[in-house]
Each structure stands twice: as structure tokens, then as C-alpha cells.
Amino acid sequence: MTKISFIFVIWVWPCVVYGQLPFSNYDYHSYYIPYTSTFVNQPIMQTNDRTEVHLGGNDDVTPNTKNAILDFAILSRIQQLEVTIAGFTSDLKAMNNQLDNKAERQALYITNQKVLALSNDVNAIKSPSSINKMPTSCGDLKDIGFVKSGIYSVIDNSKVENVYCDFTKPSDAGLQKLIGYVNVKTTPVYFYAQRTGFYSTTGTALPFDDVKINIGNAMDTSSGIFNVPTPGKYFFAYTGLCSDKDTKIQLQNQTGAVTWTAIGESHCTPYNALAIQATLQLDEDDEVQIYLLEGTIHDGDGNHFSNFFGWLLEEDLVL
Template sequence: MAAHFSLIFLSLSALVCCSTGAFAGLSLEEQLRQLNDNYMEMKELLATKDRRLEALEADAIEQKSVIAALQQSVSGTQVAAANRQGTSTVPRSCADLKCKGETISGLYSIMGAKSVEMVYCDFSKATNDAGFQKWLGYVDVKSVPTYFYVQKNNSFTTQYVPIPFEVERVNIGGAMNLTSGIFTAPRPGTYFFAFTGDVRFLGPSTNILALIVELQLNGQRVGSSRVTESNTAGNVHSELTMQSTLNLIAGDKISLQITFMTAGGVSFLYDNPNADQRFNHFTGWLLEENLAGLL
């Protein structure tokens, strides 16, 4: 810009100098005409200067606008990256949801310590205001749906081995192996199991007859059920039941075993394959999955 002003100044100076030398020998009228011509030329030079200044100012404004846009873009990119870094995980509160950009108040699912939870978020309030987040309850989320119901169709008289089953009514998830009699937990969580059996005692007998079935976790007893009879005049049937709720980890194995029977074959789990009666039942399902290690 300084170069432009210098050029204009030199041009004006040249005009003045030229005008002074050109007046010699001219009449008054000719001098006035010459001065008017010089004035018009100087006016044109000044107009050119104004146009150049306006162009320079327009360029400067445009460059300033481009710089501001670039700065805003860089800043927006940094903020977005920071937000993504801060909220890339599963939301654990209404505050996390707000950071992710949620603005509509309503019901939302968040990740609790072990389970998915349902909360009401009131985004019209500040994060630290009472009522911003209201806890409502748990959401039943299972990554692997697991439940089974199996039955026997034959009597069973063997001790210390998992009781096998012949009839599969339901086995969603395939965690129950009927042939081996072993249930393998596919996911960590809380499970429920129930067993109902029919024990047959042969008589007559004046002795006390008994049978015990155990629920075993990884080969170790976690519960048992016993039935006894005495002074039996003939064949007697007694019902045996057992229920249990257990916290399991993935890979834990659940089975049922007869751990005691009165000797001599006078007590055993009874079923009649010919009558298709199904007296022995084993069922179980995943109540609540522990999702802490899933995310």
C-alpha cells in the first residue's frame, strides 16, 4: 500500500513540475486551460487511488473473513473431537446423554454398575438441579437369552454322576446338554434352577429307606434334597423338590446327582417310558445378566 501512495505522490509531483515549465510563453487563457487539464488529470489520479484503496480494503475484509472461518472450523473440529472423546462410551447418566447432544426430556436407558437402568431426564433443568435425573428401574437386557425345561423318560439308578435327561421341551440358548446332564452358563449373571423328581421305594420293608439328590456347581454341592420312607407295605412313591438361585460366571457348570440311595436297589428315581408320564423335571433360566464386563 505504501508503494501505491509513493507512485501517486510522484505522479502528482511530476504534473506540478511539468505544469510550471509549460506555462512559459503561454497567454493567460492558455495557462488557465492548461491548469484545468492538469486539474482533471490529477482528479483522475486521485479517483484511481480511491478505487485502489477500496479494492485493497475489500481484499482485506475478504481475507479477514476467510481467516475467521478457518479459525472457527478448527475450533469446531477440536470441540467436536473433545466431545467425541468425552462421550464415546455408553452413557451412564442423564449428564452423559446431555453431553452427547440429547435435548428432549423423556425416558432413557443408561448403563448401571451391572445392569441397564431406566431413568427420566429433564433437560429443561440444569445438571445439578433436583429432578434433572429420576431413577425408574432396571431394563431386562440379555445378550444371550437362556432358559430350558427338560424331562426324564427312564428310571435312573446311578450315583455320583450327572443325571441325564431324554426329553427336551425348551432349550433356548442351548446351554443345557441333555446327554451329559450338564448346564453351562453362557454369561455371568443370576440364574434360577428347579428340580422335581419322583422317588420309588420298593417294599415291603421295615427299614428306613432314603434317597438324596444334590445340585452341584462345578462338581461341588450347593444344595440337596432328601426323601425317606419307613415301614413300607409295598411300592411307595415320594416327591422330591429343590430350587436354587445362584450367581454364576461364564463357564460355570450346573448338574444334578444322586449322592445317596438305600442299598439293594430299593430306592431310585422313577419314570415309566411306556406310559410317557414324565415324573422328573429340571428347569432353569437366566434371571439377570451381569453386563459389567460386556461394554
């Protein structure tokens, strides 16, 4: 038995049992509803005479057989329609998936473009940039690419300043606020020197034979001359003791080709103290010394009455 025949038997048998496919000689009625035992209008039993349908020229085919064949044809058509509907459904799903994929690709493309734009912005911020000079203000820092408000160092008039930059403000008036100055030195410069004995050679610089400290090596202790290593503001001071006669000293400065110039002078009577100090604006290679005009500097026995010291207060940075 084939699969179709088996299905046909399984389908016909309940119809026979429940009276939906009668084996009596009812003629086929156009108002008969398949799969139920109910008629819209109950058929009137008739004799099987001229109303009998001839199929394939075989007069021996009974009405019940004809009904079964027609029902089987209807079932086959329904199955074909179901297959067609299933195909349409599959096609609709495929089209819907294609539309969804297209929308997703479009959304993904837009997202990728946004990510690319953000990446370019980040790279622009991270990329090195310059204004071809040292920044002198918050405006210069902003031009370089700084965006985070905070305290920054800038250089102005050969000095380093600490400023607060508020990069949310558009104008220079609110953009920058001075905090203070930064004590920046390219190299530290300071010294402290003493004498260990008397000195009476007038008309010469006072030498120092006991150097306690000489950072920057600017002090030539053998000659007693300080050579300026870097431009800026310097402080100098000297204290000493006169011997048994009146004594006079000068603090002198020499700039370039200009001869030595007195910055200050100090006098003392016998066995009294000498003192002189000054703050000077000096250029590189300027020189400073303590000059004995007359008298004698008293020292000895390890007393260290003569003391000369100085240091760089503030350097003028060369840009």
C-alpha cells in the same frame, strides 16, 4: 482545415451572429463578459489610437482578432483545467476503491477467522475422544463430548442403565435421571430338557435324554449337569413324579473347588409330584444339577413327567 481551426470557426460564428463578438472598433474592455452580449458597464466607443494592444509587434492586428485570440486561450485553459479535474476525479475514485477494497479485505479476514474458529470447534466435537473407560454416567458422556440431551445407555455396577441426560444442567443432580435397566447379554443362555423313562440310580445327578432346547450349550444332557457360561443371575426349576416308593431329590450347586452344596430339597410319596425351583447368583464355570437322594423317578409311555429348565435372567457384564 485543422480540427482546432474548425472548432474555432464553429465557436466564433454564433458569437458574431448574436453580437457577442462585435466586428466594430470597440476597444477591449476589462468588464466585458464573454459568451454574453451584456456589459457590466457599457463601453464607450473610442477611436483606435494609443489604447490599441500590440500583439507580436504586428500593428495590423484588429481588436476583434485580439479578443478572439484571448477567448481561444481562455477556452484552452478551461479545457486543460477540465482534464486536470478529470485526472483528480479518477485518482480520488481509485483511492476510494483502494480504501473500499482494504475495508472489504479486513472484513473478509475477520469473517475467515470466525469461520476457522467455528470449524475448529466443529472438528473438536466430531473428533474421536475417550475417557479410557466405559461411561458410567451422564457426566462421563459430557466429558467425552456429548452435548445433545436425550436418553443414553451407561454401565454401572456391571449393569447397563438407560438414563436421561440433560446436558443443559451443570450439576450431576440435575444432569442425570434413571429411566431403567437394559437387559444386555453377551450371549443368550436357556435350556429345557425331559426324561423318557424311569430313573432309580441314587447318589447321582439325574440325566435327561430328550432336550427340547439348549441355547448357549450350557446343559450337558448326558450327565445332567448345567455349566455356567457367564456370571449373573439364573433361574432353575424341576418338576417330576415319584414312582411306587417315597422319593427325595435335591437341587445342588458347585462353585470352584467347593463340593456340591444343596440349594433346596423336595420329597414325595408314591405317585405324587416333585417340584423345586431357585434363583441363583452364579459365577462362570459354576455347576448346577438335580440329585437323586432316594427312591425312583417315574416316567415312561411318553408322558414326560420329568422336566428341567433354566435361563440366564441378568448377566453381570465384565468390563
